Amino acid sequence: MSAATKLPYYDASKVREKASGRWLEIFAYLAYEEFGEAIQKPKKHHTCPIHGTRNKSGKGDGFKFFKDVVDSGGGVCNTCGPFPDGFRLLQEVKGWDFRTTLAHVAEFVGVKSEQEEREAKKSSRSSTSKPAPTQPQSTTASQSGGVVPISPQVNQVEPSAHDVSKFAPTPERMEEIKKLQEQIAKRQAQASAEAQEQIDRIWRESIPLNNGIPGPLYKYLQKRAVLLRLEVLLEGDNIRFHRELPYYDEDDDGKVIVVGKFPAMIAAIRDLKGNIITLHRTYLTPRGAKANVECPRKMMAVPDDKTVTGCAIQLGGFPTDGVIGVAEGYETAASPLRVYGIPTWSCVSASILEQFEPPKGVHTVIGWEDKDRSLRGELAMQALKVNLEEKGIRFIRMPIRRKIPTGAKSIDWNDVLVKEGIIGMPAYNQLMKVIQGG
Ligand SMILES: [Zn+2]
Structure with a gap:
């Protein structure tokens, strides 16, 4: 052995x-x-x-x-x-x-x-009355x-x-490390409380879109070619607009500093009960481009007592006919939503996508796959397929049959829609045939 x-x-x-x-x-x-x-x-x-x-x-x-x-x-x-x-x-x-x-x-x-x-x-069991034998050579005790x-x-x-x-x-040294550890744990609890406060405040400060879409966000969505079917896109108050959202960064010493304030798209990441767990931010320029900051798209922290597993930006709201789409990014999910009108949720990242939980009554999930040089998107969809099929849910994979552009790390369905228009997306009739055909 x-x-x-x-x-x-x-x-x-x-x-x-x-x-x-x-x-x-x-x-x-x-x-x-x-x-x-x-x-x-x-x-x-x-x-x-x-x-x-x-x-x-x-x-x-x-x-x-x-x-x-x-x-x-x-x-x-x-x-x-x-x-x-x-x-x-x-x-x-x-x-x-x-x-x-x-x-x-x-x-x-x-x-x-x-x-x-x-x-x-x-x-x-064998020695209930006897005291434990003393073994001087035992070293399993805590020391x-x-x-x-x-x-x-x-x-x-x-x-x-x-x-x-x-x-x-x-x-x-070990004692010092334990003290440091306690300090960090305390800071972490404080940070979690602050995160919750920020999530609530930023959502409150952001403008719902039912009375029209403010300029920078309108231009942004226009550039992403997802402005059609607005009533479906805006279903369920999942997207809002913030006029001047501060962008934070850390300096070399880890101190948090404000880099600037930008217009921003705020997306709610909700659980299946509709509770907002955290927010996703896209920092914009007034002309609707992505802001020139290190990371223009950011998820906010998740408070300690919550989890993003099973959560999504629930674009198009809840499906009524048992069919739902899913993708990583917001724009990727918004693309098939715009073309087919099927609710398509964005899980924001590959790791959350793997754990995607469809709402009750869903029998078919359409996975709009990112094509990454790293294969991350493909692997996430494979993991999701296994998870869903274990639950008896049908999974339809939608890979992109195009080359990743030179110099790019990946291509997604929104890139396809922006570059090729609706003609680049799978034909409506064909998709319906696949969905109905089983
Ligand atoms: Zn390394």
């Missing part, structure tokens, strides 16, 4: 739950060599522990923990991309597989393996400020997984 097959089983969700709130400690304990620098200053960019210092410009590029690193353990490198949680980051820097990573984190946060749980149950040493049992099954003694911080 190989070492890997002897590795004990852990309940991943239990470990994840226990690890939430402690990821800086976990990194300090398991990967101090790799993450030491980032742990000391979690708000700044650092040399990426995964790909090293090989960046062209020599500055600005690099690795940064997510703002909620204490809870998620996630981070992002400008070169390597995002790592949604601490397990993924540890796998990457340590070269461990998921089970090994899980075992090490479980050890640290004090989650027992399934075998240990079973044995504990057995022994408590030095909650730091659980890797037990000899795990060392047996995974002898060379990692050498803790070599890079582990001192107990004093």
Whole structure:
């Protein structure tokens, strides 16, 4: 038997739950060599522990923990991309597989393996009256400020997984890291309350469009060729206009600064009950182009007690005949909506799209796929297809059969509509035949 097959089983969700709130400690304990620098200053960019210092410009590029690193353990490198949680980051820097990573984190946060749980149950049944035998050689007890040493049992099954003694911080250092972690958690709770306040305020300040569309937004939608079927597009108060929305950025020290104020399209990202979970902003110029800022399209933060999973910009409102379209971007979703009049929701990003939850009564979902050089759009639709078909929902994939333009990273259905007009979209009759044909 190989070492890997002897590795004990852990309940991943239990470990994840226990690890939430402690990821800086976990990194300090398991990967101090790799993450030491980032742990000391979690708000700044650092040399990426995964790909090293090989960046062209020599500055600005690099690795940064997510703002909620204490809870998620996630981070992002400008070169390597995002790592949604601490397990993924540890796998990457340590070269461990998921089970090994899980075992090490479980050890640290004090989650027992399934075998240990079973044995504990057995022994408590067989020796209910006897006090637990004292074993002086036992090292599984918690020591030095909650730091659980890797037990000899795990060392047996995974002898060379990692050498803790070599890079582990001192107990004093560990105490400092715990304090820093508490500070970050406090800031995070504050940031979440602020995010909620901002979402409510910006939506309140924004103008509903039922009495006409203000100039900059009208021009923008015109440029995107999605102005027809306005009554369908405006169904359900999902799009509003903000006259002068501040654009924030961070300076090199991580301090938030206002870059300027711009007209903006505000889109509500709602759950299936219609609650606004967060907002998506598109910063514009008065002439309806995208504003000249680093990131003219931005989603606002999601408050801690909410999730965007299963949420969307519900363009066209709720379907009445069991057929709905779905796409990543707002403009991409608005394109088939304009052409066919079928409600088509925008999930904003590929990761939210994968988890798209159609409303009740939907039997057919049409996926308007982005074509990316990275294949991200295609992979997201494949994942969505699997998810939907498991629920017995039919999925119709609409890939773009055109080349990605030279110099571009991707092409989407709105690019097709803008460039080729309605003729570039699948013919209405053909689409209906596919929908009805099954
Ligand atoms: Zn990197």
